[in-house]
Amino acid sequence: MPYPxxxxxxxxxxxxxxVAQCGSLTEASARLHVAASAISRQIAALEAQxxxxxxxxxxxxxxxxxxxxxxxxxxxxxxxxAERALGEIQxxxxxxxxxxxxxxxxxxxSEFLPRLCSDFQRQHAGIVFEVTVLPTPEVPDAVRAxxxxxxxxxSRAPEKGIAVACRVAAPVLALAAPGHALAPSRSVSxxxxxxxxxxxxxxxxxxxxxxxxxxxxxxxxLAPVMESNHGKTLLNFAAQGSAxxxxxEIAARHMIATxxxxxxxxxxxxxxxxxIEVQTLAGxxxxxxxxxxxxxxxxxxxxxx
Numbered sequence: 001m002p003y004p005x006x007x008x009x010x011x012x013x014x015x016x017x018x019v020a021q022c023g024s025l026t027e028a029s030a031r032l033h034v035a036a037s038a039i040s041r042q043i044a045a046l047e048a049q050x051x052x053x054x055x056x057x058x059x060x061x062x063x064x065x066x067x068x069x070x071x072x073x074x075x076x077x078x079x080x081x082a083e084r085a086l087g088e089i090q091x092x093x094x095x096x097x098x099x100x101x102x103x104x105x106x107x108x109x110s111e112f113l114p115r116l117c118s119d120f121q122r123q124h125a126g127i128v129f130e131v132t133v134l135p136t137p138e139v140p141d142a143v144r145a146x147x148x149x150x151x152x153x154x155s156r157a158p159e160k161g162i163a164v165a166c167r168v169a170a171p172v173l174a175l176a177a178p179g180h181a182l183a184p185s186r187s188v189s190x191x192x193x194x195x196x197x198x199x200x201x202x203x204x205x206x207x208x209x210x211x212x213x214x215x216x217x218x219x220x221x222l223a224p225v226m227e228s229n230h231g232k233t234l235l236n237f238a239a240q241g242s243a244x245x246x247x248x249e250i251a252a253r254h255m256i257a258t259x260x261x262x263x264x265x266x267x268x269x270x271x272x273x274x275x276i277e278v279q280t281l282a283g284x285x286x287x288x289x290x291x292x293x294x295x296x297x298x299x300x301x302x303x304x305x
Contacts, residue, residue: 011042012042012043012045012046013046013071013075013078015028015032015034015038015039015042015043016042016043016046016054016071016072016075017072017075017076017079018031018032018039019039019043019055019062020064020068020072020075021145023061023062023063024061024062025039025040025062043055050067050071052067053065053067053068054067054068054071055068076145076146077146077284079146080146080281080284083287084284084285084286084287086287098124098126098127098128098287098288098289098290099127099128099129099130099287099289100127100128100129100130100149100150100289100290100293101129101130101132101147101148101149101150101290102129102130102131102132102148102149102150102151102152103132103134103138103139103142103143103147103148103150103151103152103153104131104132104133104134104139104151104152104153105133105134105135105136105139105152105153105154106133106229106230106231107154107231107247107248107250107251108152108153108250108251109131109133110231110232110251111232111251111252111253111254111255112250112251112253112254113131113152115254116296116297116300117129117131117293119296120292120293120296124289124292127289127293132147132148136153136154136156136206137156139151139152139153139279140153140159140162140279143162143279143280143281144159144160144161144162144281146281149280149286149287149290149294150165150278150279150280150286150290150293150294150297151277151278151279151280152276152277152278152279152297153276153277153279154170154206154248154274154275154276154277155167155274155275155276155277156206159279161281161282162279162280162281162282163279163280163281163282163283163284164277164278164279165278165279165280165294165298166277166278166297166298166301167275167276167277167278168275168276168301168302169272169274169275169276170248170249170250170274170275170276171248171249171265171266171271171272171273171274172207172210172211172246172247172248172266172271172272172274173246173247173248173249173252173263173264173265173266174188174193174244174245174246174263174264174265174266175235175238175244175245175246175247175252175255175256175261175262175263175264176238176243176244176245176261176262176264177238177239177240177241177260177261177262178259178261178262179241180196180241180242180244180262181196182196182244182264183262183264185264186264186265187264187265187266187267188264188265188266188267189266189267189268190211190214190215190218190220190266190268191218191220193244193246193266194215194220194221194222194223196243196244197224197225197242197243197244198222198223198224198225198226198243198244198245198246199224199225199226199227199228199234199235199237199238199243199244199245199246200222200224200226200227200234200245200246201227201228201229201231201234201246201247202227202228202229205229206274207246207247207248210270210271210274211246213270214268214269214270214271218268225243226243231247231251234247235247235251235252235255235261238261239255239260239261245261246266248274248276249263250276250301276301278294278297278298278301280294
């Protein structure tokens with residue numbers, strides 16, 4: 001059951017937050033199960049108290065102005081504080097209830113996170129998880145907006161308002177079936193790799209851009225026999241025996257452990273420069289359940305191979 005945040009938040013601020021999130025009185029009305037006119041009156045009263053408009057009104061919706069953006073940031077943090085308070089109250093019962101919201105990029109969502117969440121729930125059966133899979137650039141946005149307690153993605157540039165709770169090296173690897181010609185190798189160069197069938201992510205993904213840049217410096221041409229934006233599809237295709245996938249170790253950790261795939265280092269410069277980041281909102285104290293899961297995540301994230 002969702003947390004009753006509104007019990008610890010002023011009604012006008014609660015309604016304002018929903019309209020800010022939705023950009024529409026009609027949609028906020030549907031989400032809150034409150035008449036649009038009542039929401040409009042609360043926001044008008046809030047604007048009167050503050051002596052300034054908070055939205056730009058348009059025929060198709062409502063957009064925050066500069067004052068509204070400031071108040072929206074306050075409202076988000078007030079909501080998160082309410083969540084933490086409720087989480088701490090529930091923590092008095094010994095982690096028998098609570099909710100952990102995670103925003104994750106695809107590489108972690110197929111195997112690593114489901115197994116970790118399952119392990120956590122064996123110890124704390126009342127904890128509920130919400131896992132949202134997003135493109136890497138959208139993960140910190142979800143954390144900043146308060147839609148996720150924890151973000152899990154590959155590192156990019158430093159993000160405003162984001163604290164990195166944990167950073168782990170995540171070199172790009174070649175992944176092949178045990179019977180593949182490259183399987184006995186401890187490392188392989190891109191010049192060797194391009195002579196084999198490849199299963200790769202599309203050109204607009206971070207791994208592919210890393211590969212394309214490295215190949216471009218050497219005048220090498222990548223010609224994959226399969227492209228997919230779903231990492232698990234590529235790994236299962238490689239496990240059939242003929243193609244080599246390129247990904248991080250964590251995306252294939254279970255398949256490596258079970259012997260379905262063999263991990264081979266890429267020897268070219270730059271293939272070891274990528275990190276995994278565990279992100280939280282800067283300055284925020286996480287609810288007890290989320291903090292406990294974060295500690296398990298920090299423990300289990302480093303590669304074991």
